[in-house]
Amino acid sequence: MESRKPPPSALIDNHVVPGDVVLDLAEMTNQTIKLGAGLRQDCDTIQATSAGRLRLSKPNKYWVESSQKRYIPSLEDTVLGVVVDTKPDNFLVDIKGPNLAFLPVLAFEGGTRRNIPKFEIGTLIYARVVKANSIINPELSCMDATGKTAEFGQLKDGYMFDTSTGLSRMLLSSPTCPVLETLGKKLSFEIAVGLNGRVWVNAPSPSNVIVVSNAIIKSESLSGIGQRSYAPALLMDLKACGIFEPVMVLQTGRTQLSCYLNRER
The missing domain is CATH 3.30.1370.10 (K Homology domain, type 1)
Incomplete structure (x- = not known):
């Protein structure tokens, strides 16, 4: 059975299953796209790797939306994590993914070796995923894309x-x-x-x-x-x-x- 090859936007907000071709890059020349959860590139096509609805947010970020308890880290996701261990250079954080994420001690606005946050085990943090793939542990940051703290960091009480x-x-x-x-x-x-x-x-x-x-x-x-x-x-x-x-x-x-x-x- 051949995979479907729809026009670039034909499947937006529709259900897709693993193996479906959701985007043909040959038809999207001179466009930069971002891939979120549930998608992967195979040569000139983008295929679904999980079942759910194909979503698009402007300008050009695509992902497959599915409801599940298990979380698969994806680039630029914002997550709530719990510190489970501390190392000299980073914190190990549980984000409900297959592997622990690490948060470098310098991944904070104005972060220096003299200004390292002191997070105890069990600390709840709000962070952004800056590196994510199936080979290495995800990497987090408590800064936005401009290097500012924004709303990221430790969440107290609540x-x-x-x-x-x-x-x-x-x-x-x-x-x-x-x-x-x-x-x-x-x-x-x-x-x-x-x-x-x-x-x-x-x-x-x-x-x-x-x-x-x-x-x-x-x-x-x-x-x-x-x-x-x-x-x-x-x-x-x-x-x-x-x-x-x-x-x-x-x-x-x-x-x-x-x-x-x-x-x-």
Whole structure:
């Protein structure tokens, strides 16, 4: 059976399976593309290596979106990692992948040998994948592409829980996930989402942390339409439980596949 060879955009948002040819590079001359999870190059074609939906984000990043517990590191992914060991030159970090990732001690804004962060075992960090392949351990950085800290670094306090990789991408989708949007209008909280299937939530009160975390976990089984239907019911639940804060909330924004922040003004 021959693999399918569609035009460059024919399979966007459609299901693909391993072996499907999703892009023909011969038809995409003078274009620079980035490959994410679930894709590999074979001569002049790009083939799927996992089942899921083919996605495209501008300008030209392609990946296969699938919902699974196991995480396969991909270049430029933002992840939540747990420090499991410290070495003179790097930290070893668990990111739920096949292998531990390493975070160089100099991979921080202004990092020098005299200014090495002191992370203990168990420290939770928000980082960016800067090297990823099947041969070597992934490499992380706590800087953005311009060398700035941005939102990366240690996450203190709060509560971290595991999800599927599909839910992580949904939480970081645009437009904003309906459940997060509804919560953000009524509650003051901060959330960091890792594409490796981890979510961290922090809030001024433990009750807010519990409400936000439970709402996110419940939304995993809901479709986009289901989430929009669930949002009004969620508001009613908040009122019934007395957890309803008509506060002024400043939405500080969210970078692509990064943090979504809500802070009380």
